[in-house]
Amino acid sequence: MIPISYYITVSTLMFVIGLVGILIRKNFLIILFSIELMLNAANINLVAFSYHFGEVDGQVISLFIITIAAAEAAVGLAIIVMLFRRKATTNVDELNLMKW
Amino acid sequence: MQTIFFFYFAFAVIVSSIFTIGLRSPVYCTLALLSTFLHVAGLFVLLQAEFIAAIQIVIYVGAVLVLYLFVLMLLNLKATEHFFHKQIWIALFFGLVLLVEILMGLFRSTLFSMGKIEAGKTLSPMGNTEEVGLALFNKYLLPFEVVGIILLGAVIGAMVLAKKIPTSKPEEKPIT
Numbered sequence: 001m002i003p004i005s006y007y008i009t010v011s012t013l014m015f016v017i018g019l020v021g022i023l024i025r026k027n028f029l030i031i032l033f034s035i036e037l038m039l040n041a042a043n044i045n046l047v048a049f050s051y052h053f054g055e056v057d058g059q060v061i062s063l064f065i066i067t068i069a070a071a072e073a074a075v076g077l078a079i080i081v082m083l084f085r086r087k088a089t090t091n092v093d094e095l096n097l098m099k100w
Numbered sequence: 101m102q103t104i105f106f107f108y109f110a111f112a113v114i115v116s117s118i119f120t121i122g123l124r125s126p127v128y129c130t131l132a133l134l135s136t137f138l139h140v141a142g143l144f145v146l147l148q149a150e151f152i153a154a155i156q157i158v159i160y161v162g163a164v165l166v167l168y169l170f171v172l173m174l175l176n177l178k179a180t181e182h183f184f185h186k187q188i189w190i191a192l193f194f195g196l197v198l199l200v201e202i203l204m205g206l207f208r209s210t211l212f213s214m215g216k217i218e219a220g221k222t223l224s225p226m227g228n229t230e231e232v233g234l235a236l237f238n239k240y241l242l243p244f245e246v247v248g249i250i251l252l253g254a255v256i257g258a259m260v261l262a263k264k265i266p267t268s269k270p271e272e273k274p275i276t
Binding site for chain 1: 102106113117118129130140143144148149152155159160164171172175177187190195198199202203206207228235239240243247250251254257258259261262
């Protein structure tokens with residue numbers, strides 16, 4: 001049997017990789033990928049604790065997270081398509097319309 | 101046997117996450133993300149959550165990633181020269197700090213001294229899918245409906261955002 005701490009370590013690593021990915025990349029799409037990574041890390045945590053405590057609630061909540069991630073992907077991609085049509089770039093540094 | 105599979109899946113998840121944020125071409129990043137999701141589904145199977153693993157594969161890999169790939173092909177991106185932001189070293193430093201902080205907090209907690217998961221408690225006579233379905237439609241019925249409304253809002257919002265606005269002026273300069 002694998003201790004739950006191993007799963008949490010994997011999920012922590014994945015979460016930090018996603019966070020660093022948001023900070024270091026310029027491409028809008030890769031930033032969305034990093035958000036997906038962080039949501040998946042949260043899912044691993046929830047399912048691991050659901051297994052640990054023998055309750056099914058964590059799995060239900062991770063199902064909700066998957067749904068929200070799908071909605072987020074749809075809206076994020078619509079924003080990317082709109083921005084690309086207008087400015088022909090996905091570099092977030094060039095999208096400084098609202099910068100003061 | 102389970103341990104071997106766990107270490108394989110964990111290693112593959114970490115390595116393909118790093119590839120996801122580190123590769124140059126967005127298409128390769130998408131494929132690395134696909135590998136990450138598949139191996140996370142493997143971890144879910146090890147945790148006896150077969151239904152979540154199936155949903156992970158069907159929705160994430162089958163729907164969300166295909167959507168990303170379609171948009172990538174529609175956008176026709178060119179590989180940029182400096183694809184890392186110039187704040188990369190600060191970002192790596194703070195990522196490392198956060199990682200050490202979370203892991204220190206975890207290793208000092210009582211969670212790690214609890215050790216192994218007690219067996220027998222987790223095995224239910226019903227299947228995993230049936231159990232999830234019962235919880236979803238009894239205890240979590242209201243959140244389930246709310247999620248449906250959120251999905252409806254996301255679909256309408258995406259359609260409104262991506263619709264091409266008919267401009268009255270033919271030569272409208274892009275806002276800079």
